[in-house]
Amino acid sequence: MIEVLNIEKSYGNEKVLKGVSLKILDGEFVSIMGKSGSGKSTLLNILAGFLTADSGEVLWDGEEISSFSGDKMASLRSSKMGFVFQSFKLIPTLNVKDNLLLTATLGKKANAKTLAYVEELAERLGISDMLKKFPDELSGGQCQRCAIIRALAYKPSVIILDEPTGALDSVMESTVMDLLTEINKALETTVIQVTHSKRVAEYGSRIITLKDGEIQDEAVL
Ligand SMILES: Nc1ncnc2c1ncn2[C@@H]1O[C@H](COP(=O)(O)OP(=O)(O)OP(=O)(O)O)[C@@H](O)[C@H]1O
Ligand SMILES: [Mg+2]
Numbered sequence: 001m002i003e004v005l006n007i008e009k010s011y012g013n014e015k016v017l018k019g020v021s022l023k024i025l026d027g028e029f030v031s032i033m034g035k036s037g038s039g040k041s042t043l044l045n046i047l048a049g050f051l052t053a054d055s056g057e058v059l060w061d062g063e064e065i066s067s068f069s070g071d072k073m074a075s076l077r078s079s080k081m082g083f084v085f086q087s088f089k090l091i092p093t094l095n096v097k098d099n100l101l102l103t104a105t106l107g108k109k110a111n112a113k114t115l116a117y118v119e120e121l122a123e124r125l126g127i128s129d130m131l132k133k134f135p136d137e138l139s140g141g142q143c144q145r146c147a148i149i150r151a152l153a154y155k156p157s158v159i160i161l162d163e164p165t166g167a168l169d170s171v172m173e174s175t176v177m178d179l180l181t182e183i184n185k186a187l188e189t190t191v192i193q194v195t196h197s198k199r200v201a202e203y204g205s206r207i208i209t210l211k212d213g214e215i216q217d218e219a220v221l
Pocket of ligand 2: 040041042086162
């Protein structure tokens with residue numbers, strides 16, 4: 001379970017999160033919505049420990065992550081949490097295949113099972129012809145699919161996605177969302193996604209709406 005307790009975060013004089021609390025149970029599929037600038041990415045980055053809040057707590061299975069050592073945080077990231085950044089953050093000097101395998105292998109050689117899984121996901125999301133290309137040879141949507149597969153490659157127990165379908169056409173959007181739904185059901189992976197699309201949000205079982213740094217609404221579907 002992930003618990004966010006009364007998180008506050010400011011950038012200079014701008015208070016971006018004003019006391020946000022939420023609880024996400026293992027195996028849940030939660031969508032976070034809200035206008036541009038309402039604090040969604042800031043909240044995801046705090047939830048995942050990439051950013052530190054000014055006050056409040058983030059607990060993963062009861063443990064406060066801001067107190068984690070670098071090693072413990074690295075182990076959380078490599079064993080439990082997959083994260084898809086809004087800006088994808090692919091490594092430009094690695095080809096697509098090596099980008100896809102990056103989090104699963106952390107520089108070590110991929111085993112046959114991981115390689116097969118990554119190739120299966122690449123096929124499913126329509127980028128299997130791109131494996132030898134480099135990120136700057138891909139379209140935005142292809143980069144986005146690459147970032148999603150990279151985060152799923154080692155079957156994390158929690159996958160956090162910041163606008164996972166923002167660069168995709170509606171057919172590919174459905175393909176990605178069907179894949180996430182399947183993984184959520186079959187592997188009981190917790191899915192936490194931010195989206196601007198109501199259609200995409202409704203794949204989740206709960207929609208949390210942020211407004212001006214506060215939770216405005218929570219709907220259970
Ligand atoms: N590193 C930063 N330094 C200063 N201000 C920042 C920084 N990151 C975000 N902000 C500001 O914090 C506010 C919330 O940003 P955030 O990225 O969390 O919004 P968002 O809800 O994800 O928006 P979008 O839907 O456009 O992605 C914005 O006003 C933004 O300008
Ligand atoms: Mg954002």
